[in-house]
Every structure is written in C-alpha cells, then in structure tokens.
Amino acid sequence: MELETHLDATPGTVRPGGRTAKVRAAVLEATQDALADSGFHALNLDRIAAAAGVGKTTVYRRWGSAVGLVTDLLRDMAEQSLPAADTGSLDGDLRANARLVLDTLTDARMGPVFRAVIAAAACDEQCADALRGFYATRLGEWAPVVERGVAQGAVPAGTDPLELLRAVSAPLYYRFAVSREPLTPDTAESAAAAALAAARAGAFVV
Amino acid sequence: MELETHLDATPGTVRPGGRTAKVRAAVLEATQDALADSGFHALNLDRIAAAAGVGKTTVYRRWGSAVGLVTDLLRDMAEQSLPAADTGSLDGDLRANARLVLDTLTDARMGPVFRAVIAAAACDEQCADALRGFYATRLGEWAPVVERGVAQGAVPAGTDPLELLRAVSAPLYYRFAVSREPLTPDTAESAAAAALAAARAGAFVV
Numbered sequence: 001m002e003l004e005t006h007l008d009a010t011p012g013t014v015r016p017g018g019r020t021a022k023v024r025a026a027v028l029e030a031t032q033d034a035l036a037d038s039g040f041h042a043l044n045l046d047r048i049a050a051a052a053g054v055g056k057t058t059v060y061r062r063w064g065s066a067v068g069l070v071t072d073l074l075r076d077m078a079e080q081s082l083p084a085a086d087t088g089s090l091d092g093d094l095r096a097n098a099r100l101v102l103d104t105l106t107d108a109r110m111g112p113v114f115r116a117v118i119a120a121a122a123c124d125e126q127c128a129d130a131l132r133g134f135y136a137t138r139l140g141e142w143a144p145v146v147e148r149g150v151a152q153g154a155v156p157a158g159t160d161p162l163e164l165l166r167a168v169s170a171p172l173y174y175r176f177a178v179s180r181e182p183l184t185p186d187t188a189e190s191a192a193a194a195a196l197a198a199a200r201a202g203a204f205v206v
Numbered sequence: 207m208e209l210e211t212h213l214d215a216t217p218g219t220v221r222p223g224g225r226t227a228k229v230r231a232a233v234l235e236a237t238q239d240a241l242a243d244s245g246f247h248a249l250n251l252d253r254i255a256a257a258a259g260v261g262k263t264t265v266y267r268r269w270g271s272a273v274g275l276v277t278d279l280l281r282d283m284a285e286q287s288l289p290a291a292d293t294g295s296l297d298g299d300l301r302a303n304a305r306l307v308l309d310t311l312t313d314a315r316m317g318p319v320f321r322a323v324i325a326a327a328a329c330d331e332q333c334a335d336a337l338r339g340f341y342a343t344r345l346g347e348w349a350p351v352v353e354r355g356v357a358q359g360a361v362p363a364g365t366d367p368l369e370l371l372r373a374v375s376a377p378l379y380y381r382f383a384v385s386r387e388p389l390t391p392d393t394a395e396s397a398a399a400a401a402l403a404a405a406r407a408g409a410f411v412v
Contacts, residue, residue, distance in 0.1 A: 039329055041247055119328035121386055122321045123245055128386045135385040167400055170380035171372060178379045179341040179372070180327055180334045194373055194401075194409035201403035203396070 026052040027059060028076050031069045035116035036109050040123070043069060070120045071130035078137035090149030094196055097142055098168050098188035105176045106183050118177050139165045155199040163204040167195035232258040233265060234282050237275045241322035242315050246329070249275060276326045277336035284343035296355030300402055303348055304374050304394035311382045312389050324383050345371050361405040369410040373401035 030051035034043055043066035049059040063069045085096035104110045117134075120127040139162045146161035155164070171191040175181040198204065236257035240249055249272035255265040269275045291302035310316045326333040345368045352367035361370070377397040381387040404410065 041329065115328045118384060119325045122325035122328070122383065123247065131384070132386040135387075139385075163396070166377060166380060166385070169384075170376035173384045174372060174376035174379050177328065177383050178324060178337070178375075179345075180338040181341075190369070190409070194404035197407035197409040198400035198404040201407060203400035203403040 023052075023054050023058060024062075024072075024076075027054055027063065027069070028073050031073050032109070032113050035070075035073075036112040039112075039116045040066065040070065040120035040127075045069070067120075067124050067126050070117060070124075070127050074117060074127075074130040074134045078134045081138060081141070084142040084145050086145070086148075090145065090152065090154040091192075091196055093142075093145040093149070094164075094168050094192040095189065097145070097165065098172065098192040099185070101169050101172045102183055102185065102188040105172060111176075115177070155196070156202050156205050158205040159199055159202075160204045160206045163206070164195055164199045167198060167204070168192055229258075229260050229264060230268075230278075230282075233260055233269065233275070234279050237279050238315070238319050241276075241279075242318040245318075245322045246272065246276065246326035246333075251275070273326075273330050273332050276323060276330075276333050280323060280333075280336040280340045284340045287344060287347070290348040290351050292351070292354075296351065296358065296360040297398075297402055299348075299351040299355070300370075300374050300398040301395065303351070303371065304378065304398040305391070307375050307378045308389055308391065308394040311378060317382075321383070361402070362408050362411050364411040365405055365408075366410045366412045369412070370401055370405045373404060373410065374398055 027048060030048045031043070033051065034048060045059050045063070045066070046056055048069065049056040052059070063072060082100065085093045085100075087093050087096055105114060117127065117131060121131040122128075142165050143161035146155070146159060146164050149155050150157055150159055168191055171194070172183060172187060175183055175187060233254060236254045237249070239257065240254060251265050251269070251272070252262055254275065255262040258265070269278060288306065291299045291306075293299050293302055311320060323333065323337060327337040328334075348371050349367035352361070352365060352370050355361050356363055356365055374397055377400070378389060378393060381389055381393060
C-alpha cells in the first residue's frame, strides 16, 4: 500500500507540512532502518519505497540514488537532533554532551546508522559533505555552552568553542569508528574531563 | 606473467623468507593499491592476482576473500610500521606521534588506504577485529614514550599510556573519518598539546 493512498484514506492524520513532509518522514525512516540493518552498500531505492509505502517513482524522482537518501537523512538528523544542555556549569554541559554522543553511538539503532553513514562518507564525497554539514550543525548548536563557560571564567577567554567540543567527541568516535574499542560510561566521563582539563590549560585558545 | 615464474627466472632476487614472503608482499602491495584507488567494496581477488603477478589459485587459497586480504594487510601494516619516537621529551615525542598520524592520513596513498580499511571495518566484523589489532599494536609500540614521561615527571604517576596516546590520535582521526574536516600541521600540534595538557592535569590517571 502506498503512503499517498493511506494518507488520503485517513484524513486528519496529516501533520502540518502535509503529504510531502509525511512522505519524506516515511522514506527517511525506512532509510534509517535499512542502514541500521544492512549498511550503506545494500541500500536499494525499490526496497526503501516498498518499506516506506511510497511509490517507487516518487523515491527515484525525489532522492535519485542511495547517496541522495543518505544526504537527505543527514540533513534531517541535524534538524531533529536534541538541543544543547544547560546544566548551569561548563563541566556539567560537557559531560551531558559526551553522554549524548555515547548514548547515540551505543544505541541499538543509531549506532549502526552512524557506522553506516561514516562508511558512506568514506566511499562518496557527497555523503562526506553531508556528514561534515551534520557535525557543523551539531557543534554549532553546542557552541553557546562553551561561550557561557568562557563568560563564567571556567575556561580562558579566547577558547574556541568548536575545538573544545570536537575534543569531547573525538575520543568516543575514535573508539567507535577507528580503533573499534568498546565504549562505556567511563569513556564518556573521561572524554569530557580530559577536554575540560585541556581547555582550562589554554589548549583551545586561538 | 606470474610472480612464481618471474622469481624462478631471476635467482638471487628472493629476499630471506623466500617465495612465499615475496608472493605475500606482492599481493598486499596490490591490495593496498586497489584500496587506495577504489576502496574496499571494489576489491576483487582476480584483479589483485593479476596486478600482483600471482596465480589466482594462490590468492584464493591463501586469502580466500576481500576480508582475508584486508585483515592480512592490517597485520602486515602493524608489523611494518615505524618505531616510536625518542626525542628526549614527552612533549617532543607526542608531537612526533601526532605528526606521524597526520602524515599518514594526509598521504596521497596511505590516506585513501586508511579510509578504505576504516570503511571495511564498518561493514565487516573480521576487518573490525583486524583494525582493533592494528591500533593495539601501534599504541603498544608508543607506550614506552609515556612511561619515560612518567619517569621524568612530565605527567603524573599512574598516567595510562594508551589513554594519553589515544587522546593524541583521536582529534586527527575524528576530522579524517567522522567530521570530514581538513587536517593541517596545526591540527597535529594542537592535538599533541591538548593531550599533554590534559595528561598534566591528571586526566589519564587510572
């Protein structure tokens, strides 16, 4: 059954944004499922269309290819992602950031999704651009956390917010995507603590 | 022309280890070329055999699959890798470590090879095990650098050598494989400096 038909049959269930937004949501949900299950190289537009209950023609016209699906998914994930923490201290906010990264990468669904989009980016430059954009959005959203920390004197004036935030994420992603070592709550605590210690010592002052 | 034939025709050119080692070297060299050129998913045993000048039967019997080639390549890369620096100071050694990682990841040949093996590890658990083994070997080789630094009082007693070394590599690999941001000599300097500052503050004491 195609989503268009289904939507027409159930008036009142269409959220603001209407049919187009609903189709996109269904297709990106199916894309995430497929990436989590079988990775980037098995991504197949016919199967995505069937899983989303959307016409093949729509999927081919609107996304065109596996790369088109992945880049749109990354745009959507950046838009949907959780707002930055505001715990009252830079230390607390950086720990919350590290824990959010940890929870995402160890999540039964989102872990494999991230593994798949990182692999896609390794194989395709458009996916790489989209992944770069995703992290630019995420880091940008969390930058005020560091700006508040600078204002409170928790880290030196001139501390580069993005460099500090990258330092929090990097050890977690390094284990997840590169050295393939286990991630634990201790890894997250240690990543946040090490990044903050480096920042206090002025390591991210530009 | 097959390598076996070639070797028989040129006596005296066989290094210690003999024909088997020479065949392995040729096959792994061809594997690296293929990974650098076209990535993991295009790896094809017939083409590797042809490029290496080795019989297909030998390649299939000895490596069996693309995964077999990648895992053996990673074992070889770990064995061949450069020894740890000994500049006389922990600061100098960590900077040398960061620069080695930078030079590797930005190398026209080795950058794409690392991108390909990281992608392979994202898609296959045996490749992931081999990549984990590669970094365990590399980090283990550099551990004495940190042990000397502890003995010299450059960082607190109890500093975990592997955690400090991971912290040096992580920001470089994060940009290379995850956020897909550019790597510069400054990135390497900053990674070494931030890791050392965190270590001095006791962030890697276990």
